[in-house]
Each structure stands twice: as C-alpha cells, then as structure tokens.
Amino acid sequence: MVPLSWYLILSAVLFSLGVLGFLLKRNIITIFMSIELMLNAVNLSFVAFANFWNTHLPPGQTSIIPLSGQVFVFFVMVVAAAEAAVGLAIIIAVFRTRETLNVDRVNLLKL
Amino acid sequence: MTKNLHLWVIPVLPLIGAAINGLLGRRFKNTMVSAIALLFTAASFGWAAWAVLQGLQYVNAEHKPYIETVATWITAGTFSAPFGFYLDQLSMIMVLVVTGVGFLIHIYSVGYMAHEGGYYRFFSYLNLFMFFMLKLVLANNYLLMFVGWEGVGLASYLLIGFFFLKDSAANAGKKAFIVNRIGDFAFLIGMFLLIQHCGTLNFGGDNGVFAQVSKYAPEAGWGWITITALCLMFGATGKSAQVPLYVWLPDAMEGPTPVSALIHAATMVTAGIYMIARSHAIFNLSPHALQIVAVIGCITAIFAATMGLAQTDIKRVLAYSTVSQLGYMFLACGAAAYSAGIFHLMTHAFFKALLFLGAGSVIHAVGGEQDMRRMGGLRKLIPWTFWVVTIATIAIAGIPPFAGFFSKDQILGEVYHSPYGGKVIWGIGVLTAGLTSFYMFRLWFMTFFGELKLGSVDLGEEAHAANAPAQAAHGDASHSHGHADDESHGHGGVHESPWVMLAPLVILAVLSFVGGWVGVPQFMGGHNEVEHFLAPVMESPAVVGEQAAPTVRVLDPSSRPEEKPASEEWLLAGASVAAGLIGLFFAYLLYYKRPELPDRITAKMHGIYMMVLHKYYIDEGYGAIFVKPLLALSTVVLWRGVDQGVIDGLVNGAGSASQGVGGELRRMQSGNIRSYAAWVAIGAAAILGYMIWLGVNR
Numbered sequence: 106m107v108p109l110s111w112y113l114i115l116s117a118v119l120f121s122l123g124v125l126g127f128l129l130k131r132n133i134i135t136i137f138m139s140i141e142l143m144l145n146a147v148n149l150s151f152v153a154f155a156n157f158w159n160t161h162l163p164p165g166q167t168s169i170i171p172l173s174g175q176v177f178v179f180f181v182m183v184v185a186a187a188e189a190a191v192g193l194a195i196i197i198a199v200f201r202t203r204e205t206l207n208v209d210r211v212n213l214l215k216l
Numbered sequence: 217m218t219k220n221l222h223l224w225v226i227p228v229l230p231l232i233g234a235a236i237n238g239l240l241g242r243r244f245k246n247t248m249v250s251a252i253a254l255l256f257t258a259a260s261f262g263w264a265a266w267a268v269l270q271g272l273q274y275v276n277a278e279h280k281p282y283i284e285t286v287a288t289w290i291t292a293g294t295f296s297a298p299f300g301f302y303l304d305q306l307s308m309i310m311v312l313v314v315t316g317v318g319f320l321i322h323i324y325s326v327g328y329m330a331h332e333g334g335y336y337r338f339f340s341y342l343n344l345f346m347f348f349m350l351k352l353v354l355a356n357n358y359l360l361m362f363v364g365w366e367g368v369g370l371a372s373y374l375l376i377g378f379f380f381l382k383d384s385a386a387n388a389g390k391k392a393f394i395v396n397r398i399g400d401f402a403f404l405i406g407m408f409l410l411i412q413h414c415g416t417l418n419f420g421g422d423n424g425v426f427a428q429v430s431k432y433a434p435e436a437g438w439g440w441i442t443i444t445a446l447c448l449m450f451g452a453t454g455k456s457a458q459v460p461l462y463v464w465l466p467d468a469m470e471g472p473t474p475v476s477a478l479i480h481a482a483t484m485v486t487a488g489i490y491m492i493a494r495s496h497a498i499f500n501l502s503p504h505a506l507q508i509v510a511v512i513g514c515i516t517a518i519f520a521a522t523m524g525l526a527q528t529d530i531k532r533v534l535a536y537s538t539v540s541q542l543g544y545m546f547l548a549c550g551a552a553a554y555s556a557g558i559f560h561l562m563t564h565a566f567f568k569a570l571l572f573l574g575a576g577s578v579i580h581a582v583g584g585e586q587d588m589r590r591m592g593g594l595r596k597l598i599p600w601t602f603w604v605v606t607i608a609t610i611a612i613a614g615i616p617p618f619a620g621f622f623s624k625d626q627i628l629g630e631v632y633h634s635p636y637g638g639k640v641i642w643g644i645g646v647l648t649a650g651l652t653s654f655y656m657f658r659l660w661f662m663t664f665f666g667e668l669k670l671g672s673v674d675l676g677e678e679a680h681a682a683n684a685p686a687q688a689a690h691g692d693a694s695h696s697h698g699h700a701d702d703e704s705h706g707h708g709g710v711h712e713s714p715w716v717m718l719a720p721l722v723i724l725a726v727l728s729f730v731g732g733w734v735g736v737p738q739f740m741g742g743h744n745e746v747e748h749f750l751a752p753v754m755e756s757p758a759v760v761g762e763q764a765a766p767t768v769r770v771l772d773p774s775s776r777p778e779e780k781p782a783s784e785e786w787l788l789a790g791a792s793v794a795a796g797l798i799g800l801f802f803a804y805l806l807y808y809k810r811p812e813l814p815d816r817i818t819a820k821m822h823g824i825y826m827m828v829l830h831k832y833y834i835d836e837g838y839g840a841i842f843v844k845p846l847l848a849l850s851t852v853v854l855w856r857g858v859d860q861g862v863i864d865g866l867v868n869g870a871g872s873a874s875q876g877v878g879g880e881l882r883r884m885q886s887g888n889i890r891s892y893a894a895w896v897a898i899g900a901a902a903i904l905g906y907m908i909w910l911g912v913n914r
C-alpha cells in the first residue's frame with residue numbers, strides 16, 4: 106500500500122511543473138499542455154484522497170461517502186475536454202491572424 | 217376698532233406689475249408695458265391713501281400703531297420674525313411720499329424713456345424698486361426692513377447699470393452696490409446686538425424692541441445701546457450717502473434721469489433717515505451716538521455742498537446737493553429732532569425729484585447734453601421746464617414761502633437749541649444753506665440764461681479728467697435722438713418735453729411750493745402740523761423711559777423749553793434766509809452779471825479749485841487706501857493663493873494623484889500572458905502562505 110503522502114507529493118510536483126511550464130514556455134501549445142498538466146495533477150490528488158477516505162473514516166463521520174472524489178475527477182475531465190476544444194480553436198485563430206504561436210507577440214490586449 | 221387694512225397689498229401690487237412686465241414684457245408693446253406699470257403703481261398709491269385714512273382713525277383712537285401680521289416668516293428657538301406690517305404716523309408719511317412721488321415719476325418715465333431700448337426692463341425694475349421700498353417702510357421688524365433695504369439696493373444697482381453696455385454705468389452700479397454692502401454689514405451687526413439683548417427684532421407690540429429698550433436708562437458711556445445705535449447709523453450712512461460712504465451717489469447718476477429722481481434723490485436714499493427716525497428710541501438713549509450722527513450729518517452737508525460748487529455736469533450738481541441735503545436730515549436726527557428730519561425728507565422728496573426731473577427735461581430738450589457749460593439761454597425755449605425748475609431752485613435755496621425754507625429752518629432752529637448741535641454746527645448749517653443757494657442758482661443761471669452754446673464750447677482737458685466717468689458718453693447713452701451735436705445754434709433742435717413729462721413736473725412744482733405749509737412754525741403763527749402729527753411716534757417711548765429714569769429728560773425732545781423766545785426764532789430764520797439770498801446774489805454776480813469772473817477766480821485759486829473739482833480726491837484716496845490693497849489681497853492671496861492654490865490644488869491634486877497611481881499600476885497590464893500568470897501565481901502563493909501561517913499559529 107502506497108501511502109497517501111506519496112501521491113500528494115507527486116501531485117504537487119506535477120502541479121509545480123505545470124506552473125513552471127506555463128510561466129517559462131513561449132509556445133502557446135506548450136502552455137496549453139502545461140495547463141492540462143496542472144489539471145491532471147489536481148485529478149491525481151482527488152483520486153488519491155478518494156481512495157484514502159474509502160479505507161479511513163473521516164473525523165466526525167459515521168459512514169463512508171463512496172465515489173465523491175472520483176466524481177470530481179470526471180467533472181474536471183469534462184471541463185478540460187471542453188477547454189481543450191475551445192482553446193485549440195482559439196490557438197488556430199490566433200495562428201491564422203498573427204502567424205505565430207509565441208505568446209510574447211500576442212500582447213495587443215493592453216493600453 | 218379692529219379693521220383689517222390689508223397693508224400687505226400695498227407692496228405686493230407693484231411686485232405683480234414687476235413680475236408681469238419682467239417675465240412677459242418683451243412681447244408687449246410699449247404702451248401696454250407702461251399701462252401695466254402705471255396701473256399697479258396707481259393702485260398701490262390708492263390703497264396706501266385709503267389705508268392711511270383708515271389707519272389714522274385707528275391710531276388716533278387707540279393711541280398705538282396699527283400692526284398687522286400676515287404670516288410667520290422665520291422661527292428659530294425663541295426668536296421669530298413674522299411677515300408683519302407696521303403703520304404709524306411716520307410710516308404713513310413715508311408710504312405716501314414713496315407711492316405718490318413714485319407714481320409721478322412713473323408717469324414722467326413714460327415720456328422720458330420712450331426712445332430707449334429695454335423699455336419693459338426699465339418699468340419692471342422701477343416697479344420692483346417700489347415693492348422693496350414699500351416693504352422697507354411698512355415692515356414691522358428690522359429683518360423684514362432689511363429685506364426691503366437690500367432689495368432697494370438691488371433695484372438701484374440694476375437701474376444705475378441700466379445702460380449696461382456703457383462701462384461707466386456698469387461700474388457705477390457695482391460701486392453703489394459694494395459701498396452699500398459695507399454699510400449693510402454694520403446694520404446686520406446692529407441687528408445681531410438687538411437679538412442678543414432683546415431677543416426680538418419687532419418694532420411694536422408689548423415685547424417689541426422699542427418697548428424693551430425704553431426700560432434702560434440713557435447710557436453715559438459706550439454700552440451696547442450706543443454700539444447698536446452706531447452700527448445702525450453706519451448702515452444708514454451707506455444707504456443715505458453720508459460721509460464716509462457717500463461716494464457711490466454721485467456716480468449713481470449714470471442711471472436714467474427718472475431713476476436719479478426716484479431712487480437717488482426722493483426715496484431710497486432717505487431710507488437711512490427713516491431707519492434712524494424709526495429707531496429713535498434706541499438713539500435717544502445714547503448721547504454719544506446722537507452726537508456722532510449730528511457731526512456726520514454736519515460734515516456731510518458742508519463737504520458735499522463745497523463739492524457741488526465746481527461740478528459742471530448738471531446731474532452731478534444735483535447729486536452733491538442731494539448728499540448735502542441728506543446731511544441736513546442726518547443733522548436733524550442727531551439733534552433728536554426727528555420730525556424736523558422727516559419734514560425735510562418730505563419737502564426734499566418734492567423739490568429734489570422736481571429738480572432731477574426738470575434736469576431730465578433739460579437734457580431731453582438739448583438732446584442728451586449734460587454739461588452745463590454747453591447750455592444756456594434755455595429760458596425762452598423750454599418755458600415750462602424753466603418755471604418748474606425755478607420753483608424747485610427757490611425751494612431748495614430755502615427762501616420763504618417755498619417748502620424748503622420751513623423744513624430747513626426747523627432743522628437749523630432745532631440744531632441751535634439741541635445739546636448735540638450748538639452754535640458751531642448751526643453756523644456750519646447756515647453756511648451750507650448759503651452754498652446750497654449759490655450752486656443751485658449757479659445751475660439755474662448757467663442753464664437758463666445767457667446764450668445757448670451747444671457744441672460750440674471747447675471744454676478744457678481738466679474737465680474731462682475730473683468727470684471722466686460721467687462724461688465718458690454724454691447723457692443717457694442713446695438719448696440724443698436725432699440731435700447731432702453739430703446743430704449748435706440751430707435752436708429748432710431744442711424742444712419742450714411732451715405733456716406726459718410736464719404734468720408730473722407741474723404737480724411736483726405745486727407740492728414744492730405749498731408742501732412746506734404743513735409745517736409752519738409756531739412763532740410765525742402756524743401750528744407746525746408735522747411735528748404734532750409725528751409727536752405720538754417720537755415721544756411715547758421716551759416718556760416710558762422718563763418714568764424709569766428721570767435723567768432722560770435731557771434727551772427727550774418734548775422736554776426742551778417749549779416757549780422759545782420768538783425774537784430769537786425770527787433771528788435764526790432770518791439768518792438762514794439771508795444766507796440763501798447771499799448765495800443767490802453771488803450766483804447772480806458770477807454767472808449772470810459778470811460771467812468772466814468765475815474763470816479769473818478759479819485761475820487765482822487754482823489749487824483749491826482743482827481740489828474741489830476733483831472732489832477732494834476722495835475717490836482717488838479710497839482707491840489707494842481700500843480698493844487697491846483689497847484688489848491686491850484678493851488677487852494674490854484669495855485668488856492665486858486660496859482659490860487657485862488650495863481649492864483648485866486639492867481638486868486637481870486628487871485627479872493627478874489617481875492618474876499617477878493608475879499610471880504606475882498600468883505597467884502590470886503588460887499584455888504579456890506569462891506575466892499575468894506570474895501575478896496569479898504570486899497571489900495564489902501569498903494566499904497559500906497566509907493560510908499556512910494561520911494554521912501554524914492556531
């Protein structure tokens with residue numbers, strides 16, 4: 106049995122990688138993938154907790170609430186899928202007009 | 217008898233006229249405008265006459281003034297000022313003078329203003345003036361009186377600046393208003409003192425100011441009553457054009473001539489005299505205040521008379537003569553001879569209105585010329601005007617049996633016997649009478665005798681320097697209807713005024729002739745009706761005071777020896793008549809018999825002449841002492857410093873501060889997606905750190 110903290114550490118590492126990728130990369134596609142990485146890092150902690158609370162009673166509770174963590178994961182996957190669809194469409198539109206995928210050059214939305 | 221006289225109708229009628237003409241008059245024809253103005257003024261006069269007749273019965277039966285309270289106006293704590301009206305013998309005289317003379321001048325204006333622009337505006341202002349003036353004389357408390365007081369100031373400002381396209385007229389209007397404000401400030405302080413000590417501003421009633429004040433003993437020193445009286449007096453010096461605040465009145469002649477007659481000679485300027493006579497219960501308790509009033513009146517009388525000697529503008533001569541005559545009235549008030557002052561106020565209203573209207577008729581006849589050196593020989597050309605002005609001139613010169621003689625003689629007699637007058641002030645008064653006679657006959661000879669010199673006289677530079685504001689544009693701006701200056705000797709250009717202007721002149725001439733007969737003194741076999749008529753007003757509070765403190769005797773006008781030796785009275789009257797005749801003789805000598813003499817005299821006494829011509833440089837002095845420093849202070853400190861620096865600085869500073877902060881914060885919005893993300897990450901980290909810190913410290 107792998108302890109819960111390992112999962113959480115892995116999740117934190119993946120999330121931090123996602124953040125760093127978002128901040129440091131210039132290519133929109135890579136940034137997009139970093140976002141997905143962050144979402145899935147969160148998903149990992151959701152399922153880890155869900156599994157954990159299936160075997161441990163939460164404090165102050167008498168019965169286990171099954172599947173609550175997993176349900177959130179599905180929510181996140183649906184949102185991520187929708188976001189991927191919209192986001193990729195935006196990326197294609199941006200590439201068509203600006204002919205670049207470098208986010209530093211997509212900076213017209215300011216004063 | 218508790219008949220309701222509805223006194224409030226008297227002032228409200230002209231207000232309606234003013235409102236109709238002011239709001240709608242632009243669309244009316246001139247005849248319609250004048251019909252409305254005349255109708256409401258006549259109605260007001262009629263109502264006033266009726267109310268006076270009815271009120272007289274009441275006052276005689278009840279031995280107290282008729283008081284009418286229409287509504288409550290201001291209530292603050294225990295203090296309350298109602299819309300109240302007060303009718304006693306004093307306000308009866310005033311209300312009749314105001315409505316009567318006012319109506320006559322309205323008629324005159326119909327003819328005089330016929331060719332002017334802004335016809336409806338003129339009559340609207342004139343009616344507005346009547347409203348405020350009637351409110352002033354009928355008010356039952358100082359506060360309501362003050363509203364009328366300020367209102368006549370406003371109307372005067374509007375009418376002086378009637379030809380507002382002319383710079384000098386606009387400036388004269390401002391000057392009048394501002395100088396009056398200085399006096400009004402003192403009036404306000406006086407009212408505050410009365411509220412503080414009496415808790416009310418009402419005149420009459422058991423708890424009125426006068427009833428309360430009469431419980432005090434006369435003040436030997438400088439107590440609150442003296443201070444109050446002096447504040448009220450200073451307010452009166454502003455409105456009644458006394459030293460030191462007289463400077464606005466001569467400039468006020470920039471207004472149309474009927475305005476000069478109505479406001480700046482017959483009615484408004486007498487408001488200060490009326491106010492002092494109304495407040496006699498206060499003044500009687502303060503010897504110091506009375507003495508100061510007498511001295512100020514005396515100084516004004518002689519000072520203005522000398523200034524009138526050298527003026528060449530016909531209206532300015534009359535203006536200085538008005539100031540001088542108002543000085544006489546002040547002098548009478550200072551000698552506690554209020555009824556003499558009011559008597560002179562009444563006769564002066566007749567003959568001075570007549571003089572101004574006559575002067576207006578002359579100006580009208582010669583096509584807007586106001587300089588007397590260009591007039592002359594008009595006697596044959598405008599005979600009606602000549603005769604009425606002659607009557608008025610004799611009246612003001614104090615030659616019996618014309619009106620001015622009786623009132624002026626009564627004042628001088630009272631001054632001679634009064635503890636606040638005495639022989640010196642009486643002597644100055646007589647000298648002033650002589651000067652008055654001189655400059656009035658000088659005007660008379662210069663205008664009506666000799667040869668007509670229209671446009672043919674080259675006036676020296678000095679005249680223009682002296683009367684620069686008055687002569688900036690000759691006469692009432694656009695009044696020269698068709699008469700070009702180069703008509704010079706073309707006598708056909710000079711014409712008598714229309715009947716609508718002459719009729720009021722004739723009525724006023726009759727009043728100037730017989731108006732004094734109501735006050736024939738006892739030693740001449742008369743009954744001095746005016747003094748008897750006003751006696752209940754002037755004496756009652758003093759009598760109450762007498763019971764409280766016997767020392768009041770000295771101050772009570774009725775306690776002076778009633779039986780003055782008749783021979784002395786004759787002597788006093790003879791002196792003032794002699795002064796008048798001497799003035800007439802010198803005027804005849806200098807301006808008729810030997811017209812070259814004045815030039816030689818002025819050449820000899822050039823220094824003094826220039827000083828008098830420049831009105832003792834008082835205007836220049838005031839300009840240097842008060843106006844310039846005030847302007848500098850206003851410009852540097854108040855305008856540049858407080859307004860532009862502090863107030864604008866605060867407002868603009870708030871604006872530029874938020875602009876600066878926004879400019880700095882704008883840099884965050886770089887448009888760079890990764891920097892946004894960095895801010896989000898930093899924010900999230902900060903919140904996370906805070907939550908951890910909370911958890912650790914729990």
